[in-house]
Amino acid sequence: MGVENALSSSTVQWKYDVFISFRGEDTRNNFMDHLYNALRVKGINTFRDDEKLERGKPISLELLKAIEESRFAVVILSKDYASSPWCLDELAKIIACKEDMGMIILPVFHYVEPSDVRKQMRTFEQAFVKHEEKEEKTRVDKWRDALRQVGDLGGWHLKDTRPESQDIQKIVGWISLNLKYDAFPYITKDLVGIHSRLVELESRLALGSKDVLFIGIWGMGGMGKTTLARVVYHMVSKEFEARGFIEGVRKKFEENGCVPLQQKIINEVLMEKNLKIEEEYDGVLKIKNRLCRKRVLLVLDDVHEVKQLRMLAGECNWFGPGSRIIITTRDAHVLKAHRVNKIYEVKGLNDEDALQLFCSKAFEKKPVLDDYIELSNCFLNYASGLPLALEVLGSFLFKKSTVEWKNELERLQEFPDRAILRVLEISFDGLQKPQKEMFLHIACFFNNRKKDDVLEILDILGLYPIIGLKELIDKSLLKIMDNDVVWMHDLLQGMGRNIVCQECHDDPGKRSRLWDYEDINKVLKKNKGTEALKAMDIASTCNEQPDGCWNPEAFLKMDKLKFLRIYGTLYVPTHLPNDLRILDWISYPSKSLPSSFQLDELVQLCLQQSKIQQLWTGIKNFDKLKFIDLTDSMDLFITPDFTGVPNLEKLVLERCTNLRKFHPSIGILKKLIYLNLQDCERLIRLPSKFGMESPVTLEISNCPKLEKISKFVANPKFIQELSLDRTAIVDLIKNLPENLWIIKGLEILDLSKAYIEELPSSIEHLTGLTSLTLRYCENLMSLPNTICNLKLLKSLDLFGCLKFCNLPKNIGNVQGLELLNLCWTAIRDVPSSIALLKNLKHLYICRWKSSESYSLPTSLELLGLVFPSLISASHVNPIISMHQMSSECGFWQPVFLSGLQSLTYLHLSDCSLLSIPYDIGCLSSLEHLNLSGNDFVFLPESMSQLFNLRRLHLEGCKMLWSLENVPSTIASVIANNCTSLMRLPELQFYTFRSDHSxxxxxxxxxxxxxxxxxxxxxxxxxxxxxxxxxxxxxxxxxxxxxxxxxxxxxxxxxxxxxxxxxxxxxxxxxxxxxxxxxxxxxxxxxxxxxxxxxxxxxxxxxxxxxxxxxxxxxxxxxxxxxxxxxxxxxxxxxxxxxxxxxxxxxxxxxxxxxxxxxxxxxxxxxxxxxxxxxxxxxxxxxxxxxxxxxxxxxxxxxxxxxxxxxxxxxxxxxxxxxxxxxxxxxxxxxxxxxxx
Incomplete structure (x- = not known):
């Protein structure tokens, strides 16, 4: 019986779990008695007609009532069952209850054939001969129909080939398993969304295992953890010898300590009222000693601290084999610290379930009127799938008008519902002060922001975010989404903002944080700020230019303001707090910062899209400033004097299209690690020197007027990444040779679209280089032999170098090379040393289709299919791709492929292949083979030896007529448009892999x-x-x-x-x-x-x-x-x-x-x-x-x-x-x- 059907039957109250119908003379003292006792041992309330009826009462009426009050009926169809009118009347009543009340009938064919029962043959036929002589025809026909129906049902067929105990065990197991989903007194139609949660949690319970398992149910407040635990408890409790549900552990522990809770476990689980616990360690010993031999089901609800678990359910050896300890908590750290085996996270309801729950409370069973549909969606968005909120709001809105609905929606924006807040605030109240500050910052400003950005800001604000963020996640107050974004539930965010608003409801200037534009506007206009303010962010709620009518001295009283984010406005303050750590002013309106600014604590200065021409004049002492971002400040023409900024690490001048030169002081920035000059269209020259002492990344792409770099590279020994694509450095060859060797720390070099014909031989001195990108260098024809000395080079990308025709002969010496991209090049020969590239993973030799004819190199015999056999990789997964090689390539049959033991991906589409190499089976690691668009007729016999092959693409192989020799491990064959195909693979001896779903x-x-x-x-x-x-x-x-x-x-x-x-x-x-x-x-x-x-x-x-x-x-x-x-x-x-x-x-x-x-x-x-x-x-x-x-x-x-x-x-x-x-x-x- 499914969960849904069990819950839907919750209105039926059964007195008995099982009714046994049997012929006493056949089975009373053997099979039936053993079955009855086995059911009783399992705690299954079972009725049998020779014990339960009280003497002196009409047995037939009592029997009929007992049948009606039973959930299941086990009918033991023995050889003489049909000879008893009493049994046949029972059976007729049971069939009627199945039809009218949904009773489930479980037939047991006790050494009789089901067809004999259904068709009344052998002993059943003999019995009916006698009945027809004595009984009325209507009664006999009713009995016959009952036997036909029960004989047609599935059940258990007892045979002499196995012990009866095995069948009894199966019958009892099946009934026990299905009783889990029977009705519970408190279960109602309001348990929306419980079904899918039960299914997910059930697998974690692993009831068939004899191991002692601790199962955690974790989630934010109001998600329904306790409800879920209760349902599971009642579903499976009959499987256990002892059981107990301990509710509200956190609150009771805080109020009275752990002894009353330990006493409750003893009382509930052991059913012992006289065993008293003196103190907590006495309780530990008694729980352990009394429960260690019993199969126990124990639920500990709302656990808050690890100590609570240690005192109530310390170790697995406290409990007998097969025990299950279920723990509900808001704090995942509690579960992890206690080494809980399996953790189930309770998430919010999906849209469909949320709608159903809300409507069940707001409208009961009535249809939703059109006037309420849009309003209902607004409340659903507000609740964001939280069951508690959906239930509270729906119940409150019941029988209220649309006007009242609208009024409540507006009220919630300012005054969240207290019943919801009380539940949510429990987790917040348990935080330490730094974590509370962090939570409020995220709730007010940083929800749905990138994790790295949030960590950086919180670190600047001195809140130790790495450990703090982890604690907030464990307490279900935050999540990190798949896209690495920090996400807080809307109601938690609302709770956090409400906490801030309650600091001073009537005067926003006395709060710790401001984010609402109206509040900020009021404070800045009327100069109502106070030292209570720690952070202000107008950009989060204002997407348009503010009106700018603010008091110039509005920030004068905000001595403790650390974070300020403003958008636009013509307003320029005369003063900013000295304690400010982050100043982020989008569209700053002035040509420079005021001379009066003395921001001693400033760490991050962001003035994107500003009107700045020169950031400041003279020397400013910003000793703690590490990051300056002037992106899209199109009026900036010169950088400031950096003499007073010795700790600057990042300087972003991207799309500063009017920037022409640098102040010489940039050369003293020893801690600079990142300089971004992308799209600085008027930049003509770079600084003559840099003094960086750490690895640095230089982004200098798309600076079309930048022509010279020789002086710039004279000193930077620690350049880590250099991007010079789309620059006008036409004399690169002349300027690089004498200085390039100095940049020993350079790891990534991007010269895409550079106007170069060759690289200098001095490139060998870039010993730390791992990536060299030369895409679309249309005049590049070759590489120097010295490039073969770059032992750490992993990626060489020559895509689109249309004139490139020769690789160095010793390219095989680049032992670390993993990617070699030669697509859209004019390469005509590949040196044989390529066979030494043992770490090569990706080799692309696809060609842009053109009318020009060319031939592959004479070494093709060694190269095999798209030069694969030269890659004799031993411990990596090389991928070789060759797409749309035209028939003009002169592509002939390779001789051997033995060097490809680690090849996992081979792409040979559209290569005009007339046959596949006979020894392709030696590619023992091959997982994906694409042979589409070729002209071969069959697959070679050795292909059946590709035991790791999972995917085979043969699309458009119009000459292929047979798929024989496809290997046994195949999971996918794509053979669309194989118009000659007539025969499929013979898979009769295949053993499919377990990981093929x-x-x-x-x-x-x-x-x-x-x-x-x-x-x-x-x-x-x-x-x-x-x-x-x-x-x-x-x-x-x-x-x-x-x-x-x-x-x-x-x-x-x-x-x-x-x-x-x-x-x-x-x-x-x-x-x-x-x-x-x-x-x-x-x-x-x-x-x-x-x-x-x-x-x-x-x-x-x-x-x-x-x-x-x-x-x-x-x-x-x-x-x-x-x-x-x-x-x-x-x-x-x-x-x-x-x-x-x-x-x-x-x-x-x-x-x-x-x-x-x-x-x-x-x-x-x-x-x-x-x-x-x-x-x-x-x-x-x-x-x-x-x-x-x-x-x-x-x-x-x-x-x-x-x-x-x-x-x-x-x-x-x-x-x-x-x-x-x-x-x-x-x-x-x-x-x-x-x-x-």
């Missing part, structure tokens, strides 16, 4: 494949080994396969599958699609939803029409294995619901395709364990019980299709996955079901 085959426009009768059978023959989660294939349509009994002329379908995960071998889908419009890009996407829960990610198959458009309708076939359902839905799909089914929804979306039809078919597991084979039957053919236990088997498939398939023995039921794929492929190519 999806197998993908594409045969778009392979029409000969679909018409060749021998192709499909060999591809998907019986297998053993690991199964993928998903198998999908695209082929041309001949007809829509008949085996897909549920068929929809639509892009989506919904079916009720009468089986759970344990009964299904897999589910097949078939999608017929056509091309919607002319395009090169196509995408098919399949969304799967089970019992209302959508998969975490969709299944996708994409392809490009690189070698021809899609010519007709095609079929996209998918097979979803049991492992797929395990990974996506866990226990949700393991059980069937009260209606005996699981609801599956399929939705197909496309890009540039039209879905014509969708079909679904499900495959059922039968008696695989006993016979090693399985099949699918109709109910009329079934002679055994399927869903819950052992079933039956049938003979080998009929000879009708044996001429197409070779059937191999399989060792377990999962192996027959491939047999079903054979059947499926058969139906695709020939139509119909080969089993009939």
């Amino acid at each position: 999806q197998l993908n085959f594409q045969f778009v426009n392979c029409f000969k494949l679909a018409s060749y009768s021998g192709s499909s059978g060999s591809m998907l023959q019986g297998q053993s080994g690991n199964l993928p989660d998903i198998f999908d294939i695209i082929i041309p349509e001949r007809h829509f396969p008949k085996r897909f009994e549920h068929e929809y002329v639509s892009h989506e379908l919904k079916v009720q599958v009468p089986y759970g995960r344990d009964e299904l071998m897999g589910i097949e889908l078939c999608v017929c699609f056509s091309v919607a419009k002319a395009s090169k890009d196509f995408l098919l996407t399949c969304w799967v939803k089970v019992n209302g829960f959508e998969s975490a990610s969709p299944i996708r198959s994409s392809f490009r029409a690189n070698y021809g458009g899609v010519m007709s309708r095609h079929l996209w076939l998918l097979y979803l294995s049991p492992r797929y359902f395990d990974s996506q839905w866990g226990e949700t799909f393991r059980r069937i619901d009260g209606n005996g089914s699981n609801k599956i929804e399929i939705r197909i979306s496309t890009l540039n395709n039209l879905v014509k039809r969708v079909g679904i078919h499900y495959d059922i597991i039968n008696d695989s364990a006993s016979k090693g084979t399985q099949n699918k039957r109709s109910h009329d053919e079934d002679d055994g019980a399927r869903p819950f236990g052992e079933g039956y088997s049938i003979d080998e498939p009929p000879p009708k299709i044996s001429k197409f398939f070779t059937f191999l023995p399989v060792s377990h039921h999962r192996s027959s996955f491939y047999y079903n794929l054979q059947v499926l492929m058969f139906s695709l190519f020939w139509g119909g079901n080969p089993m009939k």
Whole structure:
């Protein structure tokens, strides 16, 4: 039974978990008694009719009531069961309860055949002969119908081949597992979003493991951690010998210490009221000694400190095997410090669940009126998925008018809801003062800013941010997103800002921080600032130019202001606080800073887009200033005197288009590590000298008037990165030789688009160089031999050097080279020494198509395919790419490839290859092979030895007719537009890798494949080994396969599958699609939803029409294995619901395709364990019980299709996955079901 169905049945109150129906003379003193006791041991409340009924009462009425009050009915169908009218009346009532109340019936075929029960044969037939003589026909017919129904249900089939105890264990296990999802008194319809959380948390519980596990539930306040823990506790508590839920640990610990909590554990878990705890260490010993032999479920809710865990659940050895300790907390550090095994983070509700929860509170079950839709979205945005906020706000707005809704929305902006704030402030109150300051800074100014920028600012403000930020993250007050952005939940940000506003609600000038434009405007206009102000940021809320009517002395009283960010305005203050650390003034209006500014503590000065012409005149003593940014200050013509700025580290003058020269004092900046002069269009010359003593990065690109650099490079011994692309340095060759050797620390040199014909031989002195970029140096013809002495060079990029034709002969000496890009060059020969580049990972030799004919070098025999065999790498993963080499290349067959033992990626598309090297199998590390657009006919036999090959691209190989010799490890074959293809790979002996979650085959426009009768059978023959989660294939349509009994002329379908995960071998889908419009890009996407829960990610198959458009309708076939359902839905799909089914929804979306039809078919597991084979039957053919236990088997498939398939023995039921794929492929190519 799925989680959703269990929760939806929460209104039903069952008195008994299980009702046992049995024939006493057959089973009372053996099987039934053992089953009853096993259920009782598990804590499952079980009714059996010979013990529970009180003497003297009408037994039949009591029995009927007991049946109605039971959740499950176990019907033990023994040989003489049908001879008892009493049993048959019980059964008829049970069937009625199934139909009317959703009772789940579990038949046990006690050494009888299910078909005998269903068809009333043998002893059942004999019993009914007697009944028909004595009973009324209507009563007998009712009994017969009841037996037919129960005989048609899945259950357990007892046989002499195994002990009864095994079946009892399975029955009890199944009932126990499904009772987890039964109704709880407090569960209501308001538990929105709980289902997906339960599924995710369930896997972490690992209930089958005997290890003692600590599981943490972590998240910010109001996320529903306690609710989730309660639901899980009630779901699984019956699995444990002892159990306890200790709520509110933080508050109770603070109020009374740990002894009352320890006492509560003893009282609840051990059910001992007289065992008293004297003091905390006495409690530790008693908990450990009394629980160490019991399987315990213990929930510790709202833990705040590590000490609390040490006193209440110190070590794993405190608890018996299989115990689970669940801890809810807002602080991940508590869990990590206590070495908690698994941590589950509770996140906010998704948009759909948030809407459902809010509407359930604001409108109950009534539809949302149009007038409320937009307002509802505003409240949803405000709550940002926080369940507490959605519930509080929705309840408050219930039955209120739209006017009241609008008024509440406005009020919340200034006065957040106190019920929400009280919960959120608990985490803030637990912070130390530096972390509180950091939290408030981020809430007021730096939310959604880059992490590195935030760290730098907070460090300048003296807040030790590295450790502080980590603490805020652990306490669920912050997150670092995937794009490295600091993110704070909107309600937490609102809480932080509210804390600041409450410092002085009526007078913003007395607060510690200001960010609201109206507040800032009021303070600066009326000179209301005070020494309480620490930070001010007008740019965060004002995107337009302020009006500028501010008091010039507005900052005079703000002695403790450390951070100031202003946008525009014509206003220039006469005074700025001496304590200011960061001044960030966008569009500063004056030509220079006022002479009165004495910012002794200033560290960062940013005046982007300013009107500055000269930053200051004379000497300014800014001893602590490290960073100056004047980007886009287009009036700046000269840099200031840096004499009083000895600690400057970064100077950014990007796009200062009027900058012409530097003040000579720049040469004394010993600590400068970064200078950015990009796009300084009028810059003519660089400083004559620099005094840097640390590695420095110089960005001097796109300075078209910059011609000379010789004096500039005379002194900088520690230049780390030098970018001179798009400059006018025409005399580079003349100026570099004598000085280049001095720049020994240079690591990155970019001379792209430079007007050079050759590099100087002195480049060998750049011994630290790791990257040399010469892109689009159109006049460059060669490199000096001395470049081969650069032992640390990793990247050499000559892309677009159209005249470049020769590599140095000793290029193999550059042992560290990992990337060599020769695309769009005129290279005609490659030296044989390239074979020595053992670390080469990327080699690009693609050519710009032109009419000019050229031939490859005479060393091609050694180079092999795009010169690969010269790279005899031993410990790296070289990637070789060759795209669109024209047939004019004179590309002949290589002789050997033995030097490519580490090659992982080989790209040889459009090379006019007539054959593939016979020894390609020696590429033992190859993972990705692209042979598209070539003219070979078959794949060499040695290719089957590529045991690491995962992806094979063969698109547009129009002469290829067979895919034999594809290796067994393949995960993807893309063979679109292989118009001669007739035969698929023979995979019958393949062992698929466990890390292949999806197998993908594409045969778009392979029409000969679909018409060749021998192709499909060999591809998907019986297998053993690991199964993928998903198998999908695209082929041309001949007809829509008949085996897909549920068929929809639509892009989506919904079916009720009468089986759970344990009964299904897999589910097949078939999608017929056509091309919607002319395009090169196509995408098919399949969304799967089970019992209302959508998969975490969709299944996708994409392809490009690189070698021809899609010519007709095609079929996209998918097979979803049991492992797929395990990974996506866990226990949700393991059980069937009260209606005996699981609801599956399929939705197909496309890009540039039209879905014509969708079909679904499900495959059922039968008696695989006993016979090693399985099949699918109709109910009329079934002679055994399927869903819950052992079933039956049938003979080998009929000879009708044996001429197409070779059937191999399989060792377990999962192996027959491939047999079903054979059947499926058969139906695709020939139509119909080969089993009939």
